[in-house]
Amino acid sequence: MRYGLLPALTNVSFTLAAGETVAMIGANGAGKSTLLRAIAGIHTPTAGSIRLEGRDITHLPAHRRVAAGIVLVPEGRRLFPSLTLEENLVIGSVPSRRGSWNVARVFELFPWMATRRARPVVYLSGGEQQAVAIGRALMANPTILLIDEMSLGLSPAVVRKLYDLLPELLAAGTTILLVEQDVTQALRVSDRAHCLLEGKITLSGRPRDLSPSDVEAAYFGLAKSTAGGRG
Ligand SMILES: Nc1ncnc2c1ncn2[C@@H]1O[C@H](COP(=O)(O)OP(=O)(O)OP(=O)(O)O)[C@@H](O)[C@H]1O
Ligand SMILES: [Mg+2]
Secondary structure (H helix, E strand, O other): OEEOOEEOOOOOOOOOOOOOEEEEEOOOOOOHHHHHHHHHOOOOOOOOOOEEOOEEOOOOOHHHHHHOOEEEEOOOOOOOOOOEHHHHHHHOOOOOOOOOOOHHHHHHHOHHHHHHOOOEHHHOOHHHHHHHHHHHHHOOOOOEEEEEOOOOOOOHHHHHHHHOOHHHHHHOOOEEEEEEOOHHHHHHHOOEEEEEEOOEEEEEEOHHHOOHHHHHHHHHOOOOOOOOOOO
16 A cells, blocks of 8 residues: 555555454554555555455445445544534435444434534534544444544543443444554454554554553564663
8 A cells, every 4th residue: 555655554464353343553654544544445555455255345446345334434533514413424324235223323322412413513522523423434334344543632531432332333243443542442442453563564462462562562663672772
């Protein structure tokens, strides 16, 4: 995956099993958003392939990936500020995708939304807007939900609240790939994690098998166990 001549991702290879939550952690510029956008079909990789249940979808346009159940909650939410909360949710619905998610069910997940359904989202708080972005994605009845930096700019309490919703999504059978700079939060909720550094996966494993020092080394690109190593 390149931007012009600049490679943003190289040799990134991993699988998502149905129903699991996988975290992709990494510092600013590691390539996390690029990876999610490539999976969502917003960028086409210059090499390699993306497969969904054995089918090669590398060249499938983004809207057809949504129809196939791959839905992105983009970094920065990307809502339509002047449209109402409910209108922003409805934009996410995809007629061809069957499933139980609809406006009423999103309101069950986020009960505060019902009373603010007619309010332009520009008047909602950051955390509320993030919830709307998640709700919009759910409206497409995703089988694979890609979540980019859910915690960005939100208070720890709000972040925890949003993350506490994940089990409910998983109960609905959704597979989740989440990108986070908040490593603790990401490891807390995921079955497996990968650390991305300068476009490469430097560490993979189950959170309980990853030591904090391994994660730190992989995250910041510090060479481990070099005698008298650099600072
Ligand atoms: N549209 C673009 N054109 C050129 N380079 C880009 C573009 N988008 C991202 N990059 C570069 O690609 C690399 C990976 O960026 P990416 O946005 O995927 O990182 P990230 O891990 O999501 O970072 P952050 O945590 O800051 O969101 C960076 O070096 C970035 O500067
Ligand atoms: Mg990013």
